[in-house]
Amino acid sequence: MKLNAFVFAGIACGALFGTALSLAKDQSVAPSAPIKNVVLVHGLFADGSSWQKVIPLLQTKGLRVTAVQNPTTSLQADVAAVKRVLAQQDGPTLLVAHSYGGMVISQAGDDPKVAGLVYVAARAPDAGEDYSALTKKFPPAPASAGLQWSDDGYGKLSEQTFINDFAGDLPKSEAETYYAVQQPMGRAITMAKTTVAAWRDKPTWYVVSTEDRTINSDLERFMANRMHAHTIEVKASHIVLISHPTEVADLILEATNAQK
Known part of the structure; x- marks a missing residue:
């Protein structure tokens, strides 16, 4: 025994x-495990073409890049669009977002394929947090005054606001090109709240635009600090991904190469 x-x-x-x-x-x-997949999520008043300068910089490094075309009708619809793209990825994936897209990746980023999150002058509310109330703790950004609503409930920035406050560091002709593809947003987005804050559990990176007139730069710093993100600051307007694509691409590449 x-x-x-x-x-x-x-x-x-x-x-x-x-x-x-x-x-x-x-x-x-x-x-x-190496991160070979990058999914890019655009913000409001824009579409996937806002990443057109960043995409080739990532592709030349061997990354598989996909830019989501958000409908920007509601947070739920945009999260669903991102999750459809995530389902098509073949391994660890980096989620990258500009502006309002930060809310979308905060919600969708709990997907097990997501290895990290990069916020580019982006919103990063906590779960259940009222983002509009959070913005009121900081001086208002000038671009908000140029938001115009149609009778059927869709909002766009006026041409003057778009050129001066949204894309203020682009040559006027280039800013007008991006204004021409501006995508309206649904009013439901103004009341949306995330129920997930994926940045609490995933490695994060953040680009602060120091000349931002769409999201207050100090608000960006607050959100970056709160999530303990690896942060860089770029002297740029809100559309730093267009005016400074190299700096943005370099941070994305840093994130793909980081130890997870």
Whole structure:
């Protein structure tokens, strides 16, 4: 009996050791798995073309890049659009968002494929937080005064506001090109609240636009600090991804190469 008990205990210990070793190997491999997929999420008053200068900089480094075309009708619809794209990714994925898109990736970023989050002059509310109330703790951004609503409940920035306050550091001709593809937003977005804050559980990076006239720069710093993000500051308007694509792409590349 003693011998049998001893043998049994040895077998049990060996099995446990083997399981533990297997788990340890799995855990050592998973964090170092390379991130080859990048999903880009645009903000309000824009579409996927706002990433057109960043995309080739990432593709030349061998990354598989997808720009989501958000309907910007509601937060739920935009999150669904991102999740459809995430479902098509073949491994660890970096989610990157500009402006309002930060709310979208905060909600969608709990997907197990998401290895990290990059916020580019972006909203990053906590779960259940009233983003509009949060903005009121800081001086108002000038662009908000130029928001115009149609009778059917869709909002756009006036041309003057778009050129001067949204895209203020672009040559006027280039700003007018982006104004021409401005996508209206649904009124439901103004009342939307995230129920998830994926930045609490995933590694994060943040680009602060120091000359931002659409989101207060100090609000951006507050959100970046709160999430303990790896942060850079760029002297740029709100559309830093267009006016300074190299700096934005470099931070995205840093995030894909970081130890997870």
